Amino acid sequence: MYLHLIFLVIPFHFLYNVLSRRGADSMALYNEIADVIEKRIIDSVYQGGCTLPDHETLAKEFKTSRPTIKKAIDLLSSKGLVTSNRGKGTYVLKIDHADIQRAFPVGMQSGLSFLYDESRIENKIIKFDIHFPDEKIQRKLQIARHEAVYEIIRFRKIDGEPAVIEHTFMPIKQMPNLSKRNVSGSIYDYLMKELKLEFAGALRTIHAVIPGEYDKEFLKNEAGDPLLEIEQIVFLTDGSPVEYSKTRHRNDYTIYDTKFYHR
Amino acid sequence: MYLHLIFLVIPFHFLYNVLSRRGADSMALYNEIADVIEKRIIDSVYQGGCTLPDHETLAKEFKTSRPTIKKAIDLLSSKGLVTSNRGKGTYVLKIDHADIQRAFPVGMQSGLSFLYDESRIENKIIKFDIHFPDEKIQRKLQIARHEAVYEIIRFRKIDGEPAVIEHTFMPIKQMPNLSKRNVSGSIYDYLMKELKLEFAGALRTIHAVIPGEYDKEFLKNEAGDPLLEIEQIVFLTDGSPVEYSKTRHRNDYTIYDTKFYHR
């Protein structure tokens, strides 16, 4: 009888965790729940302009706690799918599904290697150099003037069509043996798979620019056709900058790169 | 003796909440903590490339729980100030303070009213019209073809210098009495203060465009000088779109509008 009582006292969440252990590679519960709710929104189970079920109800349905449901909904809110109002409920945004944003992958510069199959991309190296950084590069990469950097200019085509020009500075200390060969494919493939570097994020600034000589020569840019330039600093998970670059895009290839939801 | 024991059993967090009640207008605790930590980063109390104290330590310092500290750190992480690594710690990004991102205010189109004092902005209304929406506008604003919209084209100067041209569509149902007078100042001032509309967020797309006739005429744009166009759908807190617009910026005025941190 005594043992029986003790057994009943084991908390439910312990049993839950043991029975349906979240594996190493599996997503967090709040992530899975967010995905399910997102699918329901896309399938119009929850329709634009209507409210989601309240936290309590969702918590019961997914057999979890309110804070976990809250976190899932916060994710959807940051993606621009729903908006929460204290006292009123969480509304689904009315938006054409074709307009729902696509993520811009971190640390992939133009993101070409992410958006297109490797075989469709063609790289041409215009410059590959090592030298000491000027003041601006020192500041952007937070390095001293005696710490050398690679300077790389690459020109990339998609399906034979001119797409982007990248102008990149990277400190040599994090990748002492970078070669022209590494650079001829996806630099980030090399940095991630070979050097096992891990990326924290990227700070990006976007502007329109007047085509210069390189642009006209390589992008086959019509005179007066504007280019979109993305300037970025990419950071590693230890907080240090690993790249400062400017990437010039022909306008028709940039649409997926520049969609954001702002709260 | 019995009463004494009961008294000790009152949970600490209850006492804490009663003693230092978070007021109606005051920020959430995790927000205040994030601000304190951000200030320490800016003051180099926590330096770029170094780790923050661990969650436990911070929780003790701020007399709060670990999840609250975690939420504060997540905020800083999404702003691009720190990056967290399981097993290793939370690192401060090495970045020049001048580069730290500025927020782009929601629902303010170009954000001019936010960035500049009202007195420095000059508005000229080029078009103010009511008509039925074409298919694209129906889709962007998620309305039926019989629901009329305002079409507004405005040209704005800062300190006498041409800055932006806005081309805006708004459903009349949410603002039946919009007049040319409301539009001559900040539209959002009117929508927020008079109509008490509340905004959830904005979905934005950015691209470079070739100057058209309006642009050349009003922005005094040099031939071939590119413009940055921000296309956006703005949403209310009930999930309905309230604006679809395209805003063309002269490049030199856009720098603060287009800075983002991506994880």
Next chain:
DNA sequence: CAGTGGTCTAGACCACCAC
């Protein structure tokens, strides 16, 4: 007043890292 989302707690278990 009931119902909603927003916040916070105290503690637990986990995965991952470095030693």
Next chain:
DNA sequence: TGGTGGTCTAGACCACTGC
């Protein structure tokens, strides 16, 4: 093995909304 961040719980109190 000890320390880190990541996740989750069960429950609590709050502010805000709308009846």
